[in-house]
Amino acid sequence: MVQRVVRLIVMVAVVSLAACAVTPGDMSMPMEMPAGDPLKGSAAESLWQMAVAAREQNNLAAAGRYLERALYLQPESSWLYRELAELRLREDDPQSAEVMIQRALRLAPPRPTYQAALWQLLATARMRQGDEQGAERARLEAEMLVRRR
């Protein structure tokens, strides 16, 4: 445990220095449905689009219902879990959001940009729960993925 903490401190210091070399633009990760996500072209896509429309109208209950239905149709979609995570964050439920992001990560296609965005979202969910160390670890993972891109 001590060893992990020491590693983390060193890591944070190194990344903080390295961050000087990273332009802010590198961290602004586009959040689009990644190629390879099985949602694309499936019957569930229409439900996701309805969820987006409901969310834009601030009808979060309906948006949640659409997304759950979409997941019933397409349970292997990382993107749908990501969308549900965002919704949970808007509903001020970062704990559930974290679980959804973990699922999204497990199903994520091998796209570093997309995965980095998920880690960034995970950092936000953890931060909102007061888990600063966990948030930092997630942010580091996101940054490593960005560099690997």
Add this chain to the structure above:
Amino acid sequence: MVMPGSIAKREGAIYCRPMSKAKKSPPGKRSPARKAPGRAAASSGIGWRRLVWQLMLVSLVIGLLGLAWLDARVRQRFDNHQWQLPARVYARPVELFSGREMTAENLDQLLTLLRYRRGDAAREPGSYARFNGGVSLYTRGFQDSDGGEPAQQIRLLIDSQRIGKLTDASGQPLPVARLEPLQIGSIHPGHSEDRVLVKLEDVPPLLVHMLMATEDRSFHEHHGISIRGLMRAVFANLRAGQMEQGGSTLTQQLVKNFWLTRERTLSRKLTEIPMALLLELHYSKAQILETYLNEVYLGQDGGRAIHGMGLAAQFYFGRPLAELEPHQLAMLIGLLKGPSYYDPRRHPERARQRRDTVLQAAASQGLLDDKLLSYLRNKPLEVVPKGGSALYAFPHFIDLVRRQLGRDYPAEVLASEGLVIHSTLDVLAQLVAEQKLSDFLVPHTALNGAVIITAPDQGDVLALVGDKSPRRAGFNRALDAQRPIGSLAKPAVVLAALQQPTKFHLGTRVTDGPFEVRMEDGQVWQPKNFDNQSLGAMSLTDALAQSRNQAIARLGLDAGLGEVIRTLQKLGVQSRIPPYPSIFLGSLNLSPFETAVMYQTIATGGQRTPLRSITDVLDRHGQPLARYPVRPEQVFDPQQGYLLQWALRQAMIRGTGRYAVAQLPANLLVAGKTGTSDGQRDAWFAGFSGSHLALVWLGRDDNGDTGFTGSSGPLRIWTSIMAALPQRPMRLTPPAGVEMVWLDADGVRRSGQGCEGAREYPLMTSSIPQQTSACGKVQSVPGGVKRWFKGLFD
């Protein structure tokens, strides 16, 4: 204060005094009255008239006061009336989409339960037609928190046990559509009214015309009472010498139902008439008629009073009112004369005669021609058997819904507010679970059982069976049987060990051999294996897969009793866990439901998801009131969760669950664990695929020997259930932080593939041994900088 009555008395006394004097007067002597007879008579007449006037005035005042009181009563009740509407519970609506696994038999089952009418075309909601390779149907539509679904005509092709194509009526592809959810119950604690509200515009016009033809032909002409109808009733009663006919208009009947008692007395009639007049004065005919149609009493279902035509249509015919045929409408109207006397289930002949009378009355009013009348009179009653209704089909699942609702809503709200409850019940999965349990237990009359099926990702309870006779309400074994879980506790022991990755991994050797533990109270615990043998050293994976008691008990002691208890609690066990090592082997009483909660966390790889039976609650107008979204919590690291799933997969491949792997399709990856309590009093199996977690328990209510182990009983049922459900294999892709590593036979060194005794295990990065064996080409594992980084995330 002088009351009107006392004035009359006093005046009477004054008036009478001269009369009494006159009586006492001797004959021949004229009394003053006799002296002036005209004056006295005039005085007497004036007195009577005054009295009459005064009495009339008093009566008028009383009458006006009474009328005002009745008027207030009528208006108050009518304006503020809240229909008593129990909460209604609906199953999960069936999603239809291209690619969905669904056989033609599945679709038939659903359409039968929903009482769709088969015809040569789907022309109206609730009807369907078959065509070559597919079905055309007209859904009924419903409301939901996402806005719901419109009634629509759709066509679907079924190809190789899947929905091949889904289109609308014009042939345009539809991405997704839903069948309306099946109502599976209503929450009405104790004695209460139940109804399905209908709007007048949704009531079949023929029902209204038949109602008037039978009950009140001059409804649109009278003002609340019908003199002609009243006279007819008076003559009929005089002829019979008793009260036989009421002669009431529909308005009077509504007054009687709404405000008065059902007894036939003169005083009630005298109250009923002005109230009917007042009702007609304030409200339109349409309002009165709509209220009548929703209020009228039409039968009894145990403690539930069936009110209104809407519910009666469901209760007797299993269909919405709008879908009933003329002879069915006539039967409902026939019931008005006496719902108990003409009960079509108890007295079908009486009900039929009465129905025919109504049809005849309708024909005499020109509503039906002779040909149609003759056709309808030849139709059977077509009442659905009471036990065949889905409303009573799933009492144990409804029990769960009621308990979960009871946390958020008081009983009186559930009984009266008309809440619409969307539940998670998957009707097809429920029917499969019931069937497989019952089939297995046919030759074992002393045994009973429980089955729970959930969707791991959502935490939805898809099916819940608490009795081998699933329609029998009563002891709900799924929720209330508290039984030792036996070896179903072992994964918790393994998980407690895996949370100490530097000490344990899936290749760690544990000894399956005799040992004893002396307890604080002096008792000695000596765990034994089911086969009374000890197999010596074995990997932690094998100890779990082969359900070795001594090995797992040792592991539990090494991992720590406290750690195991904490792990059980994190998995979702809320019952008290006794702090004894015997819990490692399942000396822990849990209900099947609580055990399913525990395995739900395992099936999601460490995400505890409260099991839900409700997704949404809407108000009586279909507006969303509450959502019950999926709210999981990550309680174990994904890596630890994965390792346990992998070990439970091994239990299916080479351990106690081998039977299932042999029976199920090879590409269906499943994992699970058997459990058998002492003396084989309880036999369990809990296991999961990617889409379903199912738990099966077998036992006897007298706690006797079942004669089964987890493998020989529940596993068989479980396998047949899983084989009958549309499945998705579990995911066995290792998450970040887990590597597949070959270890030597001792499980302490990395080894080359194919070396004697070497086996491949998934290991957390921090568990991977640095030492290598001298055998074969040992794979490289993350080391140096990579391992250093990985250590951050383990």
